[in-house]
Amino acid sequence: MVVDSFADQRELLKRAVAEQRLAAMPEDMQRAARGPSAQVSLEIVEALQKIIAREVTRQLDLAICAMIERTAASPSAAAPADGASGGQ
Structure with missing residues (x-):
């Protein structure tokens, strides 16, 4: 032992x-x-990081566009905030 x-x-x-x-x-x-297997693994990780970064950017872009569309579609939602800050 x-x-x-x-x-x-x-x-x-x-x-x-x-x-x-x-x-x-x-x-x-x-x-x-x-060794070579580590190089291949590193290349796979780098490729996955690029794919994930593109997808995150795409999702953020979609979310921002949706927020802009919602704000444009309902200007009354933005009006109380403007009115509240102007009245103080």
């Missing part, structure tokens, strides 16, 4: 040291050290 525990601790320490070395490297060296 004790031997396994020391072996596990040693393995964890080796992994931690390797991760620290990797973290200290410039990004291009990190990619090279991780």
